[in-house]
Structure formats: C-alpha cells, structure tokens
Amino acid sequence: MSVLERQAPSATASPTARPRRWLGPLAIGALGVVITALLSWQPSIWYDEAATISATTRSWPQLWSMLGTVDAVHGLYYGVMHLWFDLVGYTPFTLRLPSALATGAAAAATVLLVRRLSSGRVAVLAGLLLVLLPRITWAGAEGRSYAATALFAVALTTVFVSAWRSGRTRWWVSYGLFAALGTVFFAYLALIVAAHGVTAALTWLAERRGNATRPGHSSRSLGRWAIASASAAVLLLPFAAVVVAQSGQVSWIDPIGPTTLRGIFVTQLFYKNPLFAAVGWLLVALGAVLLALRSTRRSRARTTPPERWSPGPSLLAITLPWIVVPTMGLLVASMLVSPLYSPRYLTFVTPAAAALMAVAVAALRRRRLIAVVIAACLALALPHYLAQRAPEAKQESSWSDVAALVSAERANEPMSTPQAVIYGPVRRHASATTRVIAVSYPDAFDGLIDVKLKTPAAETGRLWETRYPLDAVTARLDDTAVVWLVPAPIRTGGRA
Template identity: 30%
Template sequence: MESAHPFRHPSRPNAEAAISRIAPWRLLPPLLAAVLGLWGLERGGSMWRDESVTWQVAHRPLGAIGELLGRVDAVHGLHYALMHGVFQAWDGGLWALRLPSVAATALAAAGVAAVAHRLAGERAALLAGCVYAVLPPVQMYAQEGRSYALVAAAVAWATYLMLRERWPAYAAVLLLGCWLHEFAALALLAHAFTAWRTRGWRLSAAVVAVLLLPLGVVSARQAEQQLGWLGRPSWQDWVAYAVVGGAALLLARDAPRDLVRVALPLVLLPPGVLMVISLINPWYVDRYVLYALSGLALLAGVRLARARGGWPWLLAAALLVPFGIWSVWLRTPESRKDDVLAVAAAVRERARPGDAVVFMPARRREWLLSSPELYGELRDVALDRTPAASHSLQGTELPPDRIRAALLASPRVIALMDPVGQPLDPYPREVVKREELAARFDLCSMTGVRGARVAVYARPGGCG
C-alpha cells in the first residue's frame, strides 16, 4: 500500500463542490438583488437631475469637491468621494454611476438574510432576503447613482453586528452609513429597543454620535440651502407610512419576539420620527430612510416561513403582479422627475452655432452640466462664475441688469424651463429673464421633454 506523503495536504474540493455547500439563504437573496439591479440598468439611456449632480461633482478634482462641501452638500460628501474614485478607475457612464448601488443592494439583501438567519433560521433568512430584493422602492434605488442603497447596506449589516455584539465593527459600519447620509443615525433609535441595556451598544452609539458631530454641524449650517425645496410631509406620505406601518404590525403578530424587537422599530421609528420633525423643519423624503424597509422584509420573511396555510403565499403571489408592473415602470425614464440626457438631446437638435442659453430657474443649469461637450458650445449668458469656480453646484449668475443686457445682445436664445404649472421663482434675476424674453423676443418653438420644456426664442423676425 502506498503511504501518504508526510507533507502532502488532503486534496481540496473543487469549486463546484464548494459552491454546492453554500446555503441557499446566503446565495440567493444577493443574487436576486443583483439580477434585478442589472435588469434595465440604463433606464432607456436616461439620467435624472439628482444623479446628474453626482456625475458632475464626482468628476471634479478631490480638492474642488472639498471646497464645494464647505458650502453645500456636505451630507453627500463621502459618496461623492467614493464616486470620484469609481470614475477615476473606470469612467463607464451610466453603468459606472449605478453599479455601486446595485452592489450595495445585493449586500443589503445579504445583510437582511443574515439578520433573519440569526433570529429565525434558514428558511426565514432566504425569504426575508428575497422579499427585500423585490420591494419596488429597493429596486428603484438599486439603480440610482446616489447614496441611499449604500446606506441601507450599512444599516442592515450594522443590525447584524449588533446582534452578534461585535461592537467595534458595529460602530464602524453604522458610522460609515451615517457619513454616507446622516439620517442613518435614526437607526440608532431602532437599535436602542434591542440593545439599550448593553454597555457595548451604549458606548458604540456614543462613539457614532461624537464622530458624526462634525458632519452634523456643517450640514446644519447648510440645511436651509440644502433642504429649502422640501415642504412638510404630504397626506400621501402619511398614508404610505400608515400602510407600511399597518402591514408591519400585522406581520409582527405571532412572530418571534426577538425578531419583532429588531424589525418593528426599524420599520416605524426612522421614518416616523423624521416625519414628525418635518412638521417643524421639513426634512422628510422617503429615500432618506430607505433602510427602514429592511424591517418590513424581515417580518414578511418570517411570516412566509411560518405559514401553515396557503393564504400568505396566495397574498404574496397576488402582490407580485402589481410589483411586477411597478418594477417594469421603474426601468423607464418616466419613473423619475426629469431626464437631463433627454433635455440635452432636445437642445442639441435645436442649437445653432453662437446660440445663447438661459436657465429658468438657474438651478436647472444641472440639465446640461452632465453634457459638458454640448454645454461648452453654447453661451450661458446669465452665468457669472462656473460651478467649479464658485465652489457650488450650479454656479452663480450675473446681476439682473447685466442679464438683461446679455439677452438683448443675443439674436437667438434657448431657454430651459420647468414644466407648466410649476411655481415661478420671484427672484429679480428670474423675473428679468422672463420679462425680457416675453417682451423683446418671439417664441419660435416650445418642446416638452420629460420634466422640462425647451424653448427657442429669437429677436423679432429671426425665427425663420
């Protein structure tokens, strides 16, 4: 008989055997989330204005990004730095812009499954992770070049680390989520229901709060400029919160007590507290607390795993129909407020050499900033200092009298405007633009584009 070599290691299993031993609850939720994220990732070649901000800011030098953050958008600073690194490594257009969110959503689905496995077993883990992946709002922000999917992943894994009592890792991961968007700190309120008696959690929460304080101070100074566009929560917001909260309460019935203590506060507290605060300071947008849906997925997964009759599965199957329709719609340009690439295409079709361009209001300059080759061919007659030079998002504009003179010196003007029905800014610069175009120019054409209007004006007799 041949003797074994004393230094020979046992043969390692091949890759297929290794993969076959991976539990389905570990593999399928992130795989499903990744497939759904990659499906229709380009959204018909569209990009909306929030993503455009990410694109144009992340393409600035790091020093210029830092100067911007001292004035505005500090809350998104870490995400801009991350995306700057992505674009430096691979300037892959819409794919490079959105792939980090796809990966983060897959990571979040894995985190939800890990929490469910810890509290309710493998079957609940598989179902909870898959439920999270198919929720339409989760799919929406899996395909968006903003920070919200990354924040959700950080909160999901921080929740798991809390259950494992890995306090240094918990503090680091949750702090990462908070620096990606500071409203992730509201997850601490939910986690307190589970871990407030634990000394390690209290110390970790204090560390997170202290290390988040610099961002909080800076962003508080920027709040009026950053969030001034927000109104108080609408009745639709309250209805949506009531529906999600009511569903969570129903799903929590007869669920394991430890899981309810984790999941239910996560569903109810971050959005609820932010909405109440927004009655005084309007700060609420549902995507700011996207991570709360992980609690709903945990409760739904456990309910399906423990179902003894067919009705929970029938209800889940019935929901797949509207979810499917919603999912298809989310992958169209119409699912977002506007489409900066469609606006740029409409301008490109109508522009002539030497045309002036004017933005009404000035913040709509964002519609062309992500198409620098086109923007560079037009004369931005109201612009004083560029976004990069002014360390701002949309640049600064000339005084009203100089805007008037610049318009009158232009034989042909392309005006980019909000859709009909939007409130008109009362500021003197905006009033001058509207008055001069109406009084001194002929309207040659008006074209509606998703979330915008592209108008061509010419001096009298110049439309032909």
C-alpha cells in the same frame, strides 16, 4: 411578553455543506443586482442625480471646497462616486450601477442576518421580498445614496447582533466606529443606532423575565451599546456642527400634513403602489404577530432547556424598532424642530419590513402556497417596476429628450458654425439653471458658448455655477450663428 426567541443549536456544518450556505445569499444578491440594474439607463436624469454628477466630476480639492458650504451630508457618498467615475467614467448607467450593486449586497446581507435570527427559509424569503419592494427597486436605479443606506443598516445590525452575542469588546468598538461611519455616509442612519438601543432595552427586559443562558449578559450588553453609541456621537460632533450649519438645504421638505400618512404607509416602502402597500403591511403585521405569539407561548411554557435560548436579540426585537424608531423619530423632529421627514430618507428600513413579511409568508409552510404569495407580490410589483424604468420616471424629467433634440439639430450644422446657448431657470431650484441638462448629458452641449456663464460650478465652492444677467453679456452673441435657448418647461416635479 418575552421578545427573546429560542433557537435550536445549529449543527456543525460539514465541509461540503459550508459552500451551500452561501448559495442562497449569493443567488438573492445577484438577483437584486439584475432586477435593479435592468433598464436603469432608460429614465432621464433629474435634479438630485445632476447634483451627484456636478459634485463628483470636479477635482478632489474642488469637491472638498464644495462640501464646506453644501451637501456635507452626502460627502462620503460623493467621494465613493468620484472614485467610481475615475475608474469607469460617467454615463447615466454607470451613475446608477453602484446603487444596483448596493441593493444586491443589501439583499444578500439580509439573508445572512435573518438566517442568524430565524430559519433559512425565512431568510431567503426576506431577501427575495426585499428586492421586490418598490422603494428598493426605485433606490437601486437612482444615482443617490439611498440604496447604500439599506446595506449600511443591515451591516450595522449584523455587527450589533455579533457584539451582543459575543460580548467581546472588539465587537463593540467595531460597532461604535461603524455607527459613526454610517452616520457620516447618511446622517439619518443615526436613527438605526437609536433603534438598536430600543432592541437592547427590550432584550434586557426579556432576560429579566425569562430564563437566559448567561444571567447579566444583557445588562452588560446594554451598557456597552450605550458606551459605543455615546463614543460614536462624540466622534461625530464636528460633522454634526457642519450638518447643522447647512440645514437650510432641506428647506424644500414639506411640513407634516394630510399627505404624511400616505408617505408613511405607501411611499416609504411601496413607492406609488398602494395595492402592494396594503398587502405588504398586512404581511408585516402578520409577521410581527406570529413572532410575538411564538415568543409568548414559549415564555409561558418554559419547557425548553436553557441551552436552547438564543443569547441575543430576537428577530421581532430587532425589526420592529428598526421600522418604528426612525419613522417616529423623523416625524417628531419634523413637528418639534423643522420639517425633516421625507419617505426616501427611510429607505434603510426596507430590510426590516421584508423580514417580517417573510415570517408571515413562511408560516404557510407549503411550498406551493408560498410560491403563490411570492408570485402575487411579483404581479403587484411588476407594473410599477416598469413605470420606474420609463423615460420620464424620475419626477417627470424629460432632460434626455432635450439633450437628444439638441444633439440631433446640431448634427445638421457644419462643425465650424459657432453656436451659443442661453440657459433658463429651473423651477423650485433658485440656484440652478437648465445647465443641469448639460451637466447630465455633456456630449449634446459640448462646444456651445454658455452666454451667461460667470464662474463654472467647480470653481464656485457650490453645486452650481454663477451667472451674469443676459443684458450684461449680449456682446458674446456677436460672432455666433446659432443660439440655443433652453428655458424651463422641464418638469422637475415633487420629491418622494
């Protein structure tokens, strides 16, 4: 079966048509930003977002010192967020806004990528479906790097397609450098490079069986992918050594077990929405089957002139490895090495799933039917979207309520009244205390004497502060009139 799809040559766009080509990507991108940014300020901050705040609100030397001991895998993201907070300051909304912007950019980039591999209708539908996926609407309102990984994956795939089609060395050099940058940004993005290797092999096999325009082009491109990937790997050796040394920080990940299948088929793409997952995976499967059937028919017929063959990987050859290789890679590594699979780590496979779903929806052809399916997807997504914007949506965290209570009660005391606070432990996070609430909502705790504080987090070279035992510092309470106790009924929940 050939995985190489033929495409009609595109006509040269007129000057008036060129701006219109950008309307679809820009509209979908803007929609993605609005959907993910809307109400993103409502959910309480939770532990992982507090880690972002702790890392990025310290000085540059302090951040560099911290990355030498913990969270090097997030170092580039922390650097970007540090610059962002220097520009706009920190609030829960500004913490999450970059993820919404990245989501919009990923949606626009998906439209542009899919349009190069299929029709304009499929491309726009792919971008639209992407911004409806529950995993993306979650990631776009999260103060972590997951939404940006989807953007990186689409951008890297676009460079891969351009390098393959052009055959020019500068594109393959760009691919290798960008692959290294993406992996530094999020280590698991190395798996998209592996997926491109599978795509390259499938396209090479298709050339051998089909009627390609440039014999031997796929062989050269496969070799250049290997050289670019190997070069990126060499560049990444120092980074990989640091990441391996810090691997204990993912010890919270559960081993492969009975809940893993739910993680793969529901949580990974359709976060907490099993009904949408059933519909979504059906569309993904139908889209893949349709592309495979079309490719097979064309391969057998061999009636299309050679100049009508696409000189690069097909949509099917790109999207299937994009979904399967990272997922299987993490599952196999989790079984053979140590637990590494977490559904949110594979947020970057969502554009590929959206593209296959779009193929299935576009096959309906009639606009009315397409509109009905999109409306059904919206109806499936909406209740869970609103749940993602509820006050305790982030792992049932109620930190904002705690901060609001402290702020309201402190307002009843004279400003001159000396007040102290004692922070308790946080469940499932041995090195942290409920001071994470003060990190997330600093205004509510401003001016309180932290009775047990030994070394502030920014000075420890780690994410969190060090503390004295309470019985060693009770003298700090002597001159205080009010003492706040913040124990650990704060629900941090599990991770998804």
